[in-house]
Amino acid sequence: MTGASSPGLLASVADLHEMELARVGGADIVDLKQPAFGALGAWSSEALTAAVMLWNAWDEQQAPGARRPMLSATAGDQPMVPALLRAAAERVAGTGVPIVKVGLFASKHTNECIEALAPLAGRCWVIGVLFADQEPDFGTLAALSRAGFTGVMIDTADKASGRLTDHLDALTLGQFIAEARRHGLMTGLAGSLIAEDIGVLTAAGPDYLGFRGALCEGGRTGRLDPARLADLRARLKAHSGTARG
Numbered sequence: 001m002t003g004a005s006s007p008g009l010l011a012s013v014a015d016l017h018e019m020e021l022a023r024v025g026g027a028d029i030v031d032l033k034q035p036a037f038g039a040l041g042a043w044s045s046e047a048l049t050a051a052v053m054l055w056n057a058w059d060e061q062q063a064p065g066a067r068r069p070m071l072s073a074t075a076g077d078q079p080m081v082p083a084l085l086r087a088a089a090e091r092v093a094g095t096g097v098p099i100v101k102v103g104l105f106a107s108k109h110t111n112e113c114i115e116a117l118a119p120l121a122g123r124c125w126v127i128g129v130l131f132a133d134q135e136p137d138f139g140t141l142a143a144l145s146r147a148g149f150t151g152v153m154i155d156t157a158d159k160a161s162g163r164l165t166d167h168l169d170a171l172t173l174g175q176f177i178a179e180a181r182r183h184g185l186m187t188g189l190a191g192s193l194i195a196e197d198i199g200v201l202t203a204a205g206p207d208y209l210g211f212r213g214a215l216c217e218g219g220r221t222g223r224l225d226p227a228r229l230a231d232l233r234a235r236l237k238a239h240s241g242t243a244r245g
């Protein structure tokens, strides 16, 4: 992804049924995350293994050239202790999920944590998640790139603290995207996004926008609603061509 067209849609899903709804509904990245357990709440290993089996069985049936969304999973809201963070990310990767999203919460130990994840980043795609409500340090981008991370996204840690754009303005987000891209990182933006955020965030040029709350009936711990997914999908497509390349 380059950011030259409309951003892709990442849909966070809480169970296997929602995974299927998101795949069929046109999500570009189907993100296995348990929102009831936190900003980056994790699925159990058993559930992840079942998801990967289902996903691979579906993938094998696809014709060459067919649209193939990607599968990611979150490693949980972990303390910023290198060994613990790495173990959590390894657990998720060990189930066969090809993209692991790891939360980099505000800490003095961010760089050590990133270094601890470098061996994993050599074996699967690892996305580092920074948090808009924790004064993210964009100096981290160089370290992510050096450690072999595939991408970086900005989300919010405290889902009661407002939306992404309550914490970072469009100019800052655009600078984040440009800087991350300069370091060869795929980019994503999330954080209680709503349909009205799509225009301004698309203009910042991310590779994808991530949604959970806006997809659900009853908020982020509610049920994924296919009609809401279809609406967001259509709105994103309508912004094709408005993204900054």
Ligand SMILES: O=C[C@H](O)COP(=O)(O)O
Binding pocket: 010, 011, 012, 031, 033, 155, 156, 159, 190, 191, 192, 193, 210, 211, 212, 213, 214, 220
């Ligand atoms: O990675 C994307 C997140 O799941 C977004 O969740 P949210 O829309 O509830 O903040």
